[in-house]
Amino acid sequence: MAKQLHDKLVRKMEARHLLMISLGGVIGTGLFLSSGYTIQQAGPIGTIMAYAIGAVVVYLVMLCLGELSVVMPETGAFHVYADRYIGPGTGFTVAILYWLTWTVALGSEFTAAGLIMQK
Known part of the structure; x- marks a missing residue:
C-alpha cells in the first residue's frame, strides 16, 4: 500500500503555489488594522512608498537566505x-x-x- 501511494505522489510546486503561500503568510489582521493608521499618518503615496521599500528589503533578505540554504544546507x-x-x-x-x-x-x-x- 505504501509503495503504491509513494509512486503516485509527485514533489512539485509551481509559482502559483508559492504565491498563494506567501500571500497567506503576509496577510494578517494587523495588516488591515495598521494600514488605516499608516495612510492617515503618511498619506496614500507615503504608505505605498514605505510598503514598497519594506517589500524590497524583505525580498532581498529572502533571496540571501534562499541562496544560503541552497549552498549550505543546515538543520535548523x-x-x-x-x-x-x-x-x-x-x-x-x-x-x-x-x-x-x-x-x-x-x-x-x-x-x-x-x-x-x-x-
Missing part, C-alpha cells in the same frame, strides 16, 4: 548560519530575538483580531 533555522560563521553568541542572540519577535507578533495579532471583532 537561519540562526544556524550566524552561529556557524559569526559566533555562538551571535547565533544565540539571533535565535532569541527571532523567538521574541514571533511572541510579540502573536500578541499583536490577537489584539488586532479582538479590535476588528469589536467593530
Whole structure:
C-alpha cells in the first residue's frame, strides 16, 4: 500500500503555489488594522512608498537566505548560519530575538483580531 501511494505522489510546486503561500503568510489582521493608521499618518503615496521599500528589503533578505540554504544546507533555522560563521553568541542572540519577535507578533495579532471583532 505504501509503495503504491509513494509512486503516485509527485514533489512539485509551481509559482502559483508559492504565491498563494506567501500571500497567506503576509496577510494578517494587523495588516488591515495598521494600514488605516499608516495612510492617515503618511498619506496614500507615503504608505505605498514605505510598503514598497519594506517589500524590497524583505525580498532581498529572502533571496540571501534562499541562496544560503541552497549552498549550505543546515538543520535548523537561519540562526544556524550566524552561529556557524559569526559566533555562538551571535547565533544565540539571533535565535532569541527571532523567538521574541514571533511572541510579540502573536500578541499583536490577537489584539488586532479582538479590535476588528469589536467593530
